[in-house]
Amino acid sequence: xxxxxxxxxxxxxxxxxxxxxxxxxxxxxxxxxxxxxxxxxxxxxxxxxxxxxxxxxxxxxxxxxxxxxxxxxxxxxxxxxxxxxxxxxxxxxxxxxxxxxxxxxxxxxxxxxxxxxxxxxxxxxxxxxxxxxxxxxxxxxxxxxxxxxxxxxxxxxxxxxxxxxxxxxxxxxxxxxxxxxxxxxxxxxxxxxxxxxxxxxxxxxxxxxxxxxxxxxxxxxxxxxxxxxxxxxxxxxxxxxxxxxxxxxxxxxxxxxxxxxxxxxxxxxxxxxxxxxxxxxxxxxxxxxxxxxxxxxxxxxxxxxxxxxxxxxxxxxxxxxxxxxxxxxxxxxxxxxxxxxxxxxxxxxxxxxxxxxxxxxxxxxxxxxxxxxxxxxxxxxxxxxxxxxxxxxxxxxxxxxxxxxxxxxxxxxxxxxxxxxxxxxxxxxxxxxxxxxxxxxxxxxxxxxxxxxxxxxxxxxxxxxxxxxxxxxxxxxxxxxxxxxxxxxxxxxxxxxxxxxxxxxxxx
Numbered sequence: 149x150x151x152x153x154x155x156x157x158x159x160x161x162x163x164x165x166x167x168x169x170x171x172x173x174x175x176x177x178x179x180x181x182x183x184x185x186x187x188x189x190x191x192x193x194x195x196x197x198x199x200x201x202x203x204x205x206x207x208x209x210x211x212x213x214x215x216x217x218x219x220x221x222x223x224x225x226x227x228x229x230x231x232x233x234x235x236x237x238x239x240x241x242x243x244x245x246x247x248x249x250x251x252x253x254x255x256x257x258x259x260x261x262x263x264x265x266x267x268x269x270x271x272x273x274x275x276x277x278x279x280x281x282x283x284x285x286x287x288x289x290x291x292x293x294x295x296x297x298x299x300x301x302x303x304x305x306x307x308x309x310x311x312x313x314x315x316x317x318x319x320x321x322x323x324x325x326x327x328x329x330x331x332x333x334x335x336x337x338x339x340x341x342x343x344x345x346x347x348x349x350x351x352x353x354x355x356x357x358x359x360x361x362x363x364x365x366x367x368x369x370x371x372x373x374x375x376x377x378x379x380x381x382x383x384x385x386x387x388x389x390x391x392x393x394x395x396x397x398x399x400x401x402x403x404x405x406x407x408x409x410x411x412x413x414x415x416x417x418x419x420x421x422x423x424x425x426x427x428x429x430x431x432x433x434x435x436x437x438x439x440x441x442x443x444x445x446x447x448x449x450x451x452x453x454x455x456x457x458x459x460x461x462x463x464x465x466x467x468x469x470x471x472x473x474x475x476x477x478x479x480x481x482x483x484x485x486x487x488x489x490x491x492x493x494x495x496x497x498x499x500x501x502x503x504x505x506x507x508x509x510x511x512x513x514x515x516x517x518x519x520x521x522x523x524x525x526x527x528x529x530x531x532x533x534x535x536x537x538x539x540x541x542x543x544x545x546x547x548x549x550x551x552x553x554x555x556x557x558x559x560x561x562x563x564x565x566x567x568x569x570x571x572x573x574x575x576x577x578x579x580x581x582x583x584x585x586x587x588x589x590x591x592x593x594x595x596x597x598x599x600x601x602x603x604x605x606x607x608x609x610x611x612x613x614x615x616x617x618x619x620x621x622x623x624x625x626x627x628x629x630x631x632x633x634x635x636x637x638x639x640x641x642x643x644x645x646x647x648x649x650x651x652x653x654x655x656x
Contacts, residue, residue, distance in 0.1 A: 176219055179243070182244055182247060186208075186243055186246050186250060189247060192254075193254060219236065258574065260577075261573065264372065265369070267368040267370075268343040269303075269342055269367075270364070271338055271362065272331070272360050272361065274331065274334075274359060275359055275360055277337070282308055284363075289318075290319070290337065291319050292340050293327050293339075293340075295610075323610075324351070324610050325610075325612045328352065331360070342448070344448035347403075351610065351614060352612070373452040375466075376467065376468055376571040381576050382415050384415070385412065385413060387467050389458065389466040389470070390410075390470050391455075392405070392408075392471075392472050392473065392476075404427075405447030407427075408425040408426075408534075409423065409537065409541070410466065412631050417592075418590065418591050419592045420594070421595075421630060423598065424534035424596070426531060426598070426599075427443060427444040429616075429619055430617060431443055432457065432460070434457050435453035436608050440608075442616055451471055461619075462624065462628055468572045481516040484544065486511055487543035488509065488510050489536075491506055491507065491519075491536070492532075492535075493506055495522070496525065497521070498522065499521055500515075500518045504522075520533070522536065595645070596645060599617075599656070600620045600623070602618075603616055620655035622651050
């Protein structure tokens with residue numbers, strides 16, 4: 149009996165050892181998979197300098213070898229095995245999380261390089277109208293504005309006619325004022341509107357959103373033009389055009405370009421010059437056959453129109469663009485844990501009633517967005533708004549380059565996804581980041597603006613006379629000179645910046 153008991157105990161011990169050994173083996177296998185996975189992903193991401201990559205790779209491989217030895221060697225004491233098991237579980241958790249965030253970084257960079265543009269064409273009636281569906285348009289009249297992307301509006305009209313199996317009386321317009329007036333007065337039952345032009349409707353009809361309703365929207369997606377002028381961005385200076393669209397939601401949606409900025413970067417001198425361009429600057433536009441109009445209206449024709457118009461007017465090359473919208477600002481600032489901006493004025497924003505104090509202000513996402521959108525609180529309106537936009541961008545850059553960004557990286561990855569669109573390649577972006585990680589250089593950031601004088605002039609995109617900012621030639625010439633100085637490796641001085649400020653002030 150005792151012999152049988154002894155044999156049974158030995159069998160049970162062997163089974164326990166066997167299970168114990170199997171668990172150790174699978175932990176080692178999982179650790180190896182995670183280690184190989186993260187090393188391959190980091191290598192393919194091309195964001196870590198070689199010397200750091202070799203350190204990370206060597207450390208992980210040595211750790212894996214050591215833990216494998218401790219867990220699978222039967223001669224190792226039980227205490228050391230337990231300790232090794234705890235360490236390998238912790239390492240698996242860290243590596244698993246690391247793999248996920250490197251994968252998310254890959255996806256983020258890929259999403260930023262979207263080249264799609266989305267046109268949304270809406271069928272709109274008065275809110276109190278009994279027209280609620282496309283079918284209700286039978287025997288009704290519809291207004292169409294012959295400004296901008298007319299092709300999509302007539303394509304929408306054709307779709308409606310096919311749906312109701314009847315022709316519609318279409319009334320063409322060349323002025324947004326008359327277009328909306330006739331809708332309000334009942335001279336047309338509905339209108340077909342490109343949503344990128346909604347702000348033009350509201351310039352003479354502030355209550356347009358409240359008094360109307362959308363009965364149906366049609367979406368048209370197309371590939372944006374490739375307008376990048378690539379350079380070796382770790383060695384050569386380049387210009388990035390930042391366009392902030394006056395929309396929430398999808399970045400591919402065409403809309404007015406409310407934020408317009410040229411960012412000149414010299415990777416050799418580590419100097420950045422931000423040149424703010426007021427949204428109402430009255431310049432020739434390539435998408436309107438060279439007619440002069442507000443810069444903001446160019447965005448409704450596509451970002452390539454804005455970029456090309458600015459290039460021609462300033463006689464410079466814009467190598468890349470970055471497109472953001474209102475959602476972008478909120479999400480990025482909140483993910484960074486807020487930003488600190490310096491305001492020259494004490495004011496309350498019209499939007500959200502945020503009180504901005506003269507001096508330092510710690511802002512969250514909504515507050516930052518209100519800060520960069522405000523213009524009515526200032527005597528020089530859009531000029532000060534442009535300055536505030538550059539102040540906020542500099543604060544975002546400084547926060548993003550600070551060491552604290554490491555602890556906010558997971559949240560930032562989730563927030564940034566879908567909030568940027570650029571024509572810079574993933575290889576160029578990762579090379580630039582890798583160079584920054586390698587040098588850890590600080591950047592000298594300067595800000596200037598171009599200016600002009602207010603006037604009332606014809607807007608082809610609106611179809612009526614409106615307020616515009618007529619460019620001052622001296623501010624344009626001097627701004628281009630400063631951009632060229634940065635590109636040529638010359639250091640900008642305080643006098644350079646103050647001189648440009650004085651020119652803008654004297655321009656009105």
